[in-house]
């Protein structure tokens with residue numbers, strides 16, 4: 138499966154769905170065509186990007202099932218119960234949720250800085266229900282969960298879970314295993330071939346040690 142299909146497979150049903158940074162609009166197309174939401178917002182900060190989704194979803198827009206908005210983050214979406222923010226950096230995702238709001242359910246796919254996203258969500262008392270790495274040419278993290286409610290228990294993440302993703306440590310996906318083995322190899326090569334300061338070398342050794350510990354734990358279980 139490709140990245141978009143994988144993201145779609147983790148989108149729960151919703152009443153009002155918001156695809157922030159929708160660009161092409163494929164995820165919203167999936168939600169509407171499969172009747173997984175009543176109403177969908179396609180929102181993008183770039184009018185040019187939004188035009189692609191608007192063209193793809195012209196009929197749904199005409200029917201009033203899809204509302205296109207050019208806006209920063211959630212600015213154009215008064216209310217929604219499911220938000221998707223995919224294909225942006227983790228810092229941008231946090232900024233959007235901080236200055237906007239946390240909908241009841243979220244599916245996030247940061248391109249980098251996933252740890253910052255996890256720290257933000259846990260700090261807000263959210264429960265993260267899915268947090269794993271998948272591969273589609275490159276490695277991607279997918280983080281899904283729910284905003285705090287009286288029923289949901291906030292996740293208590295360890296420092297390593299914040300950095301690597303809880304599901305990756307508890308039940309590692311093949312993609313995570315491949316990623317972490319690749320990282321270990323890259324570190325080995327850098328330590329072997331690069332000239333660097335004592336401090337930098339120690340930093341890399343510390344990271345290498347962490348990866349070894351994780352791999353030992355995983356491979357011990359395989």
Ligand SMILES: C[S@@+](CC[C@H](N)C(=O)[O-])C[C@H]1O[C@@H](n2cnc3c(N)ncnc32)[C@H](O)[C@@H]1O
Nearest residue numbers: 157158159160181182183186208209210223224
């Ligand atoms: C790489 S595309 C990702 C498109 C799609 N979500 C995906 O995952 O394939 C990032 C999109 O986010 C939009 N974007 C970036 N910052 C944004 C913001 N603050 N608010 C809304 N859209 C934003 C960009 O214009 C671009 O269309």
